[in-house]
Amino acid sequence: xxxxxxxxxxxxxxxxxxxxxxxxxxxxxxxxxxxxxxxxxxxxxxxxxxxxxxxxxxxxxxxxxxxxxxxxxxxxxxxxxxxxxxxxxxxxxxxxxxxxxxxxxxxxxxxxxxxxxxxxxxxxxxxxxxxxxxxxxxxxxxxxxxxxxxxxxxxxxxxxxxxxxxxxxxxxxxxxxxxxxxxxxxxxxxxxxxxxxxxxxxxxxxxxxxxxxxxxxxxxxxxxxxxxxxxxxxxxxxxxxxxxxxxxxxxxxx
Amino acid sequence: xxxxxxxxxxxxxxxxxxxxxxxxxxxxxxxxxxxxxxxxxxxxxxxxxxxxxxxxxxxxxxxxxxxxxxxxxxxxxxxxxxxxxxxxxxxxxxxxxxxxxxxxxxxxxxxxxxxxxxxxxxxxxxxxxxxxxxxxxxxxxxxxxxxxxxxxxxxxxxxxxxxxxxxxxxxxxxxxxxxxxxxxxxxxxxxxxxxxxxxxxxxxxxxxxxxxxxxxxxxxxxxxxxxxx
Amino acid sequence: xxxxxxxxxxxxxxxxxxxxxxxxxxxxxxxxxxxxxxxxxxxxxxxxxxxxxxxxxxxxxxxxxxxxxxxxxxxxxxxxxxxxxxxxxxxxxxxxxxxxxxxxxxxxxxxxxxxxxxxxxxxxxxxxxxxxxxxxxxxxxxxxxxxxxxxxxxxxxxxxxxxxxxxxxxxxxxxxxxxxxxxxxxxxxxxxxxxxxxxxxxxxxxxxxxxxxxxxxxxxxxxxxxxxxxxxxxxxxxxxxxxxxxxxxxxxxxxxxxxxxxxxxxxxxxxxxxxxxxxx
Numbered sequence: 207x208x209x210x211x212x213x214x215x216x217x218x219x220x221x222x223x224x225x226x227x228x229x230x231x232x233x234x235x236x237x238x239x240x241x242x243x244x245x246x247x248x249x250x251x252x253x254x255x256x257x258x259x260x261x262x263x264x265x266x267x268x269x270x271x272x273x274x275x276x277x278x279x280x281x282x283x284x285x286x287x288x289x290x291x292x293x294x295x296x297x298x299x300x301x302x303x304x305x306x307x308x309x310x311x312x313x314x315x316x317x318x319x320x321x322x323x324x325x326x327x328x329x330x331x332x333x334x335x336x337x338x339x340x341x342x343x344x345x346x347x348x349x350x351x352x353x354x355x356x357x358x359x360x361x362x363x364x365x366x367x368x369x370x371x372x373x374x375x376x377x378x379x380x381x382x383x384x385x386x387x388x389x390x391x392x393x394x395x396x397x398x399x400x401x402x403x404x405x406x407x408x409x410x411x412x413x414x415x416x417x418x419x420x421x422x423x424x425x426x427x428x429x430x431x432x433x434x435x436x437x438x439x440x441x442x443x444x445x446x447x448x449x450x451x452x453x454x455x456x457x458x459x460x
Numbered sequence: 461x462x463x464x465x466x467x468x469x470x471x472x473x474x475x476x477x478x479x480x481x482x483x484x485x486x487x488x489x490x491x492x493x494x495x496x497x498x499x500x501x502x503x504x505x506x507x508x509x510x511x512x513x514x515x516x517x518x519x520x521x522x523x524x525x526x527x528x529x530x531x532x533x534x535x536x537x538x539x540x541x542x543x544x545x546x547x548x549x550x551x552x553x554x555x556x557x558x559x560x561x562x563x564x565x566x567x568x569x570x571x572x573x574x575x576x577x578x579x580x581x582x583x584x585x586x587x588x589x590x591x592x593x594x595x596x597x598x599x600x601x602x603x604x605x606x607x608x609x610x611x612x613x614x615x616x617x618x619x620x621x622x623x624x625x626x627x628x629x630x631x632x633x634x635x636x637x638x639x640x641x642x643x644x645x646x647x648x649x650x651x652x653x654x655x656x657x658x659x660x661x662x663x664x665x666x667x668x669x670x671x672x673x674x675x676x677x678x679x680x681x682x683x684x685x686x687x688x689x
Numbered sequence: 690x691x692x693x694x695x696x697x698x699x700x701x702x703x704x705x706x707x708x709x710x711x712x713x714x715x716x717x718x719x720x721x722x723x724x725x726x727x728x729x730x731x732x733x734x735x736x737x738x739x740x741x742x743x744x745x746x747x748x749x750x751x752x753x754x755x756x757x758x759x760x761x762x763x764x765x766x767x768x769x770x771x772x773x774x775x776x777x778x779x780x781x782x783x784x785x786x787x788x789x790x791x792x793x794x795x796x797x798x799x800x801x802x803x804x805x806x807x808x809x810x811x812x813x814x815x816x817x818x819x820x821x822x823x824x825x826x827x828x829x830x831x832x833x834x835x836x837x838x839x840x841x842x843x844x845x846x847x848x849x850x851x852x853x854x855x856x857x858x859x860x861x862x863x864x865x866x867x868x869x870x871x872x873x874x875x876x877x878x879x880x881x882x883x884x885x886x887x888x889x890x891x892x893x894x895x896x897x898x899x900x901x902x903x904x905x906x907x908x909x910x911x912x913x914x915x916x917x918x919x920x921x922x923x924x925x926x927x928x929x930x931x932x933x934x935x936x937x938x939x940x941x942x943x944x945x946x947x948x949x950x951x952x953x954x955x956x957x958x959x960x961x962x963x964x965x966x967x968x969x
Contacts, residue, residue, distance in 0.1 A: 243563060322535060403836070406847075438850065475910065
């Protein structure tokens with residue numbers, strides 16, 4: 207009958223529409239409380255294992271050192287500075303992306319979550335916020351380190367614009383990172399496929415982020431980031447956010 | 461209303477049939493025990509009933525709801541004990557159970573109660589990875605019955621449990637009553653003796669096909685052993 | 690199912706390509722600046738357009754697959770992407786040749802179309818490894834479709850982003866397709882038609898080959914596969930006798946899961962073009 211052509215299960219109807227014949231299903235929490243419960247679990251696991259954030263931060267610092275030797279430059283500004291910072295952050299992000307769903311795939315099992323009477327997109331939001339949180343913490347460490355190790359221009363005046371750019375960029379990285387992580391985690395070569403899928407998708411973020419940051423970090427200093435690039439980043443985030451929201455459920459099924 | 465009604469259930473894995481043409485009807489409060497060698501489709505059947513897998517063909521109705529169209533109506537009413545304990549190793553038993561409790565809208569008292577009943581309380585605040593397999597299985601049982609499901613799906617639930625633990629666990633997953641409702645159960649078992657003792661209905665799977673389907677009284681351990689030959 | 694109309698398509702493709710080539714070599718005027726090399730434009734740009742449209746089409750077909758869960762859409766999506774990847778490679782190569790001839794370098798960064806093409810290409814190259822890394826055929830199709838939709842949406846966005854970042858403002862030849870003189874425009878349009886036909890024909894070939902192969906496999910399984918399946922007693926009223934299987938295993942008569950595509954894909958694309966007799 208209908209099973210073969212599988213209409214996709216629709217979300218739970220309003221209470222009035224539930225047929226009286228079924229015993230009342232215990233309703234789980236709504237979306238945001240579910241996200242909160244998941245987020246709490248994520249952060250608890252991370253605090254316990256300290257797997258992602260320290261590695262990402264350390265990686266950033268080491269990468270700055272590598273860049274110094276690779277480029278043979280004591281200090282950088284403008285385009286070069288913006289580029290180095292973004293590349294480093296992206297690769298650090300990939301470390302986080304690789305670990306994002308591993309605990310669920312290997313231990314906790316998606317099954318436990320899938321059996322609960324909750325909205326499945328809660329997992330997307332929770333993981334997205336987790337990755338975003340990781341990135342923000344890493345940046346708290348990496349950006350000052352960058353300013354000390356490599357940046358030729360003063361950081362302080364550039365900070366407001368930088369924060370805006372990094373926030374929007376991080377949001378995009380988090381959306382794409384979560385989608386790619388979910389896609390890659392249950393495949394055979396997950397540590398390889400993750401970066402290969404993510405990096406091309408990150409390119410527009412690099413474009414927007416670096417073009418936005420470069421004038422802030424240049425000798426001929428600009429005070430604010432260009433609205434045009436911030437808008438680009440925002441739009442990209444929005445489009446991929448919607449796409450991730452629409453597609454995520456399909457990745458959770460077995 | 462039967463708890464489970466399957467008509468011509470087919471679930472494929474690529475070109476192979478993991479389940480081909482399973483028909484059965486299980487009344488509420490009854491226990492179905494599924495026997496069969498590894499790879500026969502027992503776990504697949506359990507996962508279809510849990511709404512984790514979609515049927516490719518056939519009609520599946522669980523607790524009156526058609527799968528997959530109404531699988532959302534089943535979530536929170538089904539409890540699953542799988543091969544994996546579905547617990548986060550770095551979190552404690554208590555934290556794992558609290559997490560699942562939150563997902564199901566169940567309060568902390570229930571977690572506390574289960575920890576006591578399963579005698580896990582004194583190890584409840586240590587990471588799961590430090591617990592023995594038997595203890596982990598007990599926590600997994602707690603996770604499965606936390607929300608007092610109407611239908612229990614159990615994949616070899618007594619594996620890794622010593623007799624004392626079995627005694628603790630049995631009231632929670634054995635035939636019995638939960639808040640005025642008798643428990644409906646589907647159990648995958650490799651133990652003909654114990655399995656038959658618990659069963660009302662017996663299903664024997666082989667290569668995805670139902671090789672045997674009968675009331676428990678009409679089946680001998682001999683016939684079950686035949687399945688594995 | 691896919692064989693219908695294949696002969697007509699093939700013939701029209703050959704005709705169109707011959708006509709286009711004829712026009713390119715004998716009719717289109719010689720470009721004042723770039724000379725003969727400029728004629729690569731008639732191959733390069735249509736390849737790019739068809740390839741990009743193919744990627745987006747792959748995404749649309751993938752949406753259909755996710756909505757209906759019918760494997761045939763997954764097949765089509767796979768073939769569309771696969772063929773676009775090949776055409777994409779051809780785009781990069783012809784673009785590179787043109788760049789070398791025109792500007793002296795095998796690669797130029799200030800051609801935003803070419804650059805965004807490279808990024809898209811690098812993304813889609815992961816499509817087949819992704820499929821290959823997932824064993825469960827149904828999940829493979831589903832995950833591949835998720836990828837195809839994401840990547841399909843990415844194509845236009847990436848194009849825009851790279852364009853925006855290009856700091857050179859003088860119009861490139863690629864952007865000039867709208868103000869081509871009549872003879873060049875005609876040649877260009879005919880080339881575009883020819884390459885589109887080539888793409889569609891090759892896709893159809895690949896689909897027909899895969900479909901036929903899958904049907905052969907299904908038949909073979911029906912013949913030899915289910916001999917010794919579970920014989921036994923059943924209380925269900927289907928009335929079996931000992932020794933016979935409880936019921937014949939249902940075989941999907943339609944296109945089987947495309948799990949074959951991961952391994953065979955690399956070779957089949959080239960076979961498809963040269964084995965018209967095998968198809969429909």
